[in-house]
Amino acid sequence: MIKVIRIEENIFEENERIATEVRKILKEKNILSFNIMGSPGSGKTEFIEKTLSLLNNEIRFGIVEGDIEGKIDAERIEKYNVPIIQINTGGSCHLDANMLKRAILNLPLDEIDIIFVENVGNLVCPAEFEIGTEKNIIIYSITEGDDKVIKYPLIFRVSQICILNKIDLLQYVEFNMEKFENNLKNISPSTFLIKLSAKSGENFQIWIDYLKKLKREKN
Ligand SMILES: Nc1nc2c(ncn2[C@@H]2O[C@H](COP(=O)(O)OP(=O)(O)OP(=O)(O)O)[C@@H](O)[C@H]2O)c(=O)[nH]1
Ligand SMILES: [Mg+2]
Structure with missing residues (x-):
């Protein structure tokens, strides 16, 4: 007799259970939280840095950095003097809810309004794992081509916000904006594009302005 164990289902179920715990912790502390996903090099850390440089004086941030190895991104953010936790997954291509739970329990949650979680650079795996944050953001850059919404639809579907980054390079890169926007509208009509x-x-x-609006709505 052969017994089949559905490990995959169990992994997702367990992850969902812990994601619910994370959601509860963040809700109790009234913290707005973002899971920032995207390919390696799409500009996730640059985006976080720019946001901190503009809002660090008026909003209290906490940062969780997810990488397979090292702390390069956390070191880039250190100069903004915000609490940062670096997670090293040691090989896993995405963060999971348990990793985030451990990270946020090491943050001074009573002194934080917004948490940015930078997920591991990857256009596939992070989309499959809820981590318990309130919003998903996909940071996509024009240098990755205008066809990826069709090829990697899930990450766009699960993201409420799509940041199309590196528009300063539009004149140097072959990128059909209309095609990208139409694909996004078809695959994920409710995703807000900036x-x-x-x-x-x-x-x-x-x-x-959008982030401030989300923060106001939270209060
Ligand atoms: N021209 C241009 N370069 C950018 C922009 N945003 C980021 N970059 C550059 O793109 C490179 C990658 O940016 P990162 O912020 O490190 O990308 P990342 O998504 O955090 O990368 P990983 O953490 O490795 O997944 C860096 O050299 C940035 O300076 C942009 O808007 N325009
Ligand atoms: Mg980064």
């Missing part, structure tokens, strides 16, 4: 450059700051104020 086109900006975290580097030059072009359109960045749109994100800042």
